[in-house]
Amino acid sequence: MTEEMIFDLQRFADDNGDSDAADPASDAGGAGGDAGGTDKTPPEDAGGTILGGDGKDANPAGVPDAYDFKSIVPEGMDYDEQSAAAFGEVAKKAGLSQEQASTIAAYGMQYMQQGVDAAMQAVQETQAAWAEEARTQLGGQFDTTVAKAAAARDALAAKIPGLTAMLNETGAGNRVEMIRLMAAFGDLIGEDGGDRNGVAGAEKSIYPNTDFKKYSS
Template identity: 45%
Template sequence: YDFKSVVPEGMEYDAQQAEAFSAVARDMKLSGEQAQKLAAYGMNYAGQIADAVNQQRINEINGWAEESRKELGVDFDHVMQQAASGLEAVEKAVPNIRSVLNYTGAGNRIEMIRMLSFIGELTKEDSFRGFGANSGTVQSSLYGKTNFGLY
């Protein structure tokens, strides 16, 4: 039996599986044409199942994104900006984390968005300028030649 000609586009020929199917076809006393038709049907059916599973996965990931958007509501943009900052901070220690989140879809989960937002909040730069309205005058009198506006 030769099954190479019935492998659909996008699928790879697997010699071991072809040999296993050949053994079944021989036991059933199928002609070459009958075995090819059955193999073609099986491969097309398997492809349809794989496509359905992939579509279900995509739908689930998109559902996570919609749930996150609804749950965050008006804070969505702000939280996502913080999450982006958190992701940049994490990427310094875990270089491929962004590709992992994209591949698995975990980046659309509300839990992951909140965690990254929390990290973004923790790692943002401080905007502390001192205590009280006269805090700059003490600095300038102690360090007269330093331009603290640069810091």
């Protein structure tokens, strides 16, 4: 057997022991594993997401610093600066543009206006029902009773400013109870308005059979 075919254990051991140090490919591979990096895990404090950025944009595109809702206020409705500012803060936190916030605000105002209109309609219907009830209860005495009530109302309105406006605003002027009450005053003070300085307008006493002159000093 020739020398080239001899299997030398010692030489195999020596070669194996030096292979790691002598093999540049192995060293390069190891360095490549560290330098090239196979661990794709991002740092813990990367901030935000890959596409979302850091999430620190305090004023996103399209969100105004302040909102203006004056142009969408329905006719006849007052513009409330405080309420507008409060809604503006909510809109800004939601990231709404001026157009988006105005659309929502306009819908809210329209809905509120519809509620107001419905309430006013209900009030008017109630007052009309009171007037119809008064006509029914007073019957043939309606015109006479209302005339006495109107005279008393005018006399009292001269002493109580705003009385007539109150009767109209509240609708109390249509209540049969108020009409009868005023008519009773009309009987006491006279249909001429109760002018105490005139003979014809002298106030009628509720004690017609009593002569109070006897008790005057």
